[in-house]
Amino acid sequence: xxxxxxxxxxxxxxxxxxxxxxxxxxxPSLNHALLDVKEEVLQISATDLEIFVSANVSCRTLQDGRxxxxxxxxxxxxxxxxxxxxxxxxxxxxxxxxxxxxxSVFKLLGLPADNFPHFKTSPKGQLSTGKLNTKMFLRLLxxxxxxxxxxxxxxxLTGIYFESDVGEDGKKVLKTTSTDGHxxxxxxxxxxxxxxxxxxxxxxxxxxxxxxxxKLLESCDDEEFELTCDENLIRANVSGNKLWIRPIDxxxxxxxxxxxxxxxxxxxxxxxxLLIGLRRMALLVSDRSMVVTFDFKKDSVMLSxxxxxxxxxxxxISARFEGEEVKTGFNVRFFIEALNNLHGxxxxxELGEKLQPALLKSSEDPGYRIVVMPMRL
Numbered sequence: 001x002x003x004x005x006x007x008x009x010x011x012x013x014x015x016x017x018x019x020x021x022x023x024x025x026x027x028p029s030l031n032h033a034l035l036d037v038k039e040e041v042l043q044i045s046a047t048d049l050e051i052f053v054s055a056n057v058s059c060r061t062l063q064d065g066r067x068x069x070x071x072x073x074x075x076x077x078x079x080x081x082x083x084x085x086x087x088x089x090x091x092x093x094x095x096x097x098x099x100x101x102x103x104s105v106f107k108l109l110g111l112p113a114d115n116f117p118h119f120k121t122s123p124k125g126q127l128s129t130g131k132l133n134t135k136m137f138l139r140l141l142x143x144x145x146x147x148x149x150x151x152x153x154x155x156x157l158t159g160i161y162f163e164s165d166v167g168e169d170g171k172k173v174l175k176t177t178s179t180d181g182h183x184x185x186x187x188x189x190x191x192x193x194x195x196x197x198x199x200x201x202x203x204x205x206x207x208x209x210x211x212x213x214x215k216l217l218e219s220c221d222d223e224e225f226e227l228t229c230d231e232n233l234i235r236a237n238v239s240g241n242k243l244w245i246r247p248i249d250x251x252x253x254x255x256x257x258x259x260x261x262x263x264x265x266x267x268x269x270x271x272x273x274l275l276i277g278l279r280r281m282a283l284l285v286s287d288r289s290m291v292v293t294f295d296f297k298k299d300s301v302m303l304s305x306x307x308x309x310x311x312x313x314x315x316x317i318s319a320r321f322e323g324e325e326v327k328t329g330f331n332v333r334f335f336i337e338a339l340n341n342l343h344g345x346x347x348x349x350e351l352g353e354k355l356q357p358a359l360l361k362s363s364e365d366p367g368y369r370i371v372v373m374p375m376r377l
Contacts (some may be wrong), residue, residue, distance in 0.1 A: 001037050001065025002090040005057060007081055007101070010042075013055040014075045016219075016241060017046035020053050020212060021071040027117065033071035034116040035089075037064050045116075046071060051209050052119035052244040053216075066113035067091050074099075077106050119244060125231035130197030131224045132174075134217055134238075136189055140176040141214045143187045143368055146337045148207045149180035156250035157181065160210050163202030172198070173367070177255050183334045184258055184371040185341070195224070203229060204252055209245035216243055259371055260359050263350040265323025267296055271347040271362070274301070275339045277315040281305045282332050284313045291375045292332040296321050296351065305332070328354045329375040338370040 014033070022030040034045040040061050045054040081087060081101035088100040092107070099106040141160065149157035160178045167173040167188060174197060175188040191197075205213070216238045217225065226237040234245040281292045286307045295302035301319050306312040328351075339347060344364025351358055360370040 001035065001067055002062035003037055003042060003059040003088070004062065005042060005059040005087050005089065007078060007083060007085075007087055009057050010078055010087060011075070013042070013044045013057040014071070014078065016055040016216065017044050017053050018071055018075055019215075020046045020048055020051050020208075022048045029068060029111055029115050029117050031070060031072065032068040032111055032116060033074065034066065034068050034113060036066045036113070037061055039064075047117055047119050048208075049117060049119065050206065050246045051212060052242070053212060054242045056240045062090075065091055067095065067097060068111040068113055068116040069097055069108060070110070073108060077108070121232045121244075121246060123230050123232060126200045127228065127230050128197055128199050129226070129228040130195050132195035132197060132227050133193065134220055134222060134225050136194040137174075137225075137227075138214065138217045140174065140187050140189065140194075141210055141217070143341050143365070144176045144178040144185040145207075145210060145214065146341055147178040147180055147183050147185040147370075148210070149178075150207075151180070154181065156204065156248065156252055159204040159206040159248045161202055161204050161252040161255075162199070164197070164199040167367070172196075174199075177252070179253075179255060179258070182331065182373050183338070184255060185338075186255070186259065186369050186371075188367040190367075197227060197229075199229060201231060202252060203231070203234060204248035204250060205234060205245060206248050209234070209243075213243055213245065216241060258357075259369065260350070260352065260357055263352045263356065263359060265296070265321070265326065265351040267301060267319055267321050267349040267351065269301065269317055269319035269347055269349070271339055271342060271345060274317050274319075274347060275336065277303050277317045278332055278336050278339070280315055281313055282336065284310050285332050289375065290331045290333055291329045291377065292335070293327065293329050293377055295325075295327045297325055323351065326351060326354060327377075329377045330358065330372055331375060334372050338372060341370070342368070 036043040042057040042059045085102040090098045095110050097108045165175045172191045173188040177186045220239045228235040236243040284307050285305045293304045301317050304314045342362045344362040357373045
């Protein structure tokens with residue numbers, strides 16, 4: 001293998017694969033990236049056995065070939081190389097790679113391409129495939145990612161549940177749901193806006209896979225991308241880059257009953273003003289409970305927190321409240337993250353009694369709802 005390649009283009013390709021590479025593992029090959037050169041294209045691939053990603057980089061091919069190289073070391077070398085000089089990469093002595101940039105020369109020990117781990121999976125269930133709107137699907141991931149559970153023992157909740165469903169208007173929708181048991185985010189978009197992908201069975205995208213897919217879509221300029229799914233594998237083809245994700249093998253809980261209906265009270269507030277007030281409360285909130293008291297009144301909401309180790313804080317946010325006045329508590333971080341993910345100037349919060357959850361939504365985000373469970377004061 002021997003190529004001449006532009007530094008910036010090579011760095012872009014390596015960046016797309018680097019976060020998948022396992023740096024601490026029992027298989028040394030998992031911290032390697034596979035370089036495969038063929039017909040003026042360098043394909044860079046990486047896997048952790050649960051996710052496989054590959055990126056294509058244009059190059060001038062002097063000799064085709066394949067080899068696995070320590071990904072992080074290769075990235076660091078390329079990053080520090082001369083910006084004004086092209087890179088020459090050549091395989092020497094079987095498993096060693098020589099990297100030249102100007103007068104700088106590095107020789108890096110790699111592995112035979114056959115030692116690079118294969119991403120194996122057997123198709124299962126009915127195959128679903130479709131062309132999806134890049135920006136719309138990106139919203140499905142971005143606005144539910146913050147509620148993914150980080151506790152590994154709650155395995156089914158450590159990803160985003162992705163499914164086809166029927167909306168309240170009877171039209172087909174694509175829907176994503178995430179929850180950690182204390183809050184829930186649900187986003188649904190009609191097929192006519194996002195694209196027609198009919199999933200016969202819902203899939204749980206693991207958090208790492210969801211993050212990688214989001215990053216790939218964020219760097220994509222194409223209006224559409226291709227997504228193919230079965231019960232064992234999710235395949236995304238984004239601007240010539242490939243991402244394969246093994247779904248979480250578990251049953252996602254039925255979250256529909258968690259979403260409150262017909263709550264009697266409504267608060268309408270400026271989203272940014274409420275967000276600023278909560279950030280002020282977070283300066284003194286107790287690290288143990290993270291609870292902030294919300295006192296909902298006719299023309300305002302009073303925020304307060306009391307930390308025995310630091311002191312106390314109060315703030316008043318102008319708002320319009322419809323219903324019976326109520327005083328309850330919520331985790332300040334959960335509320336801040338909810339408001340950060342909503343769009344629009346005004347936020348609507350539906351409320352019930354003291355220990356009932358709050359339902360947050362915005363007219364700028366049709367189909368998007370966030371549920372935050374209350375805390376005892």
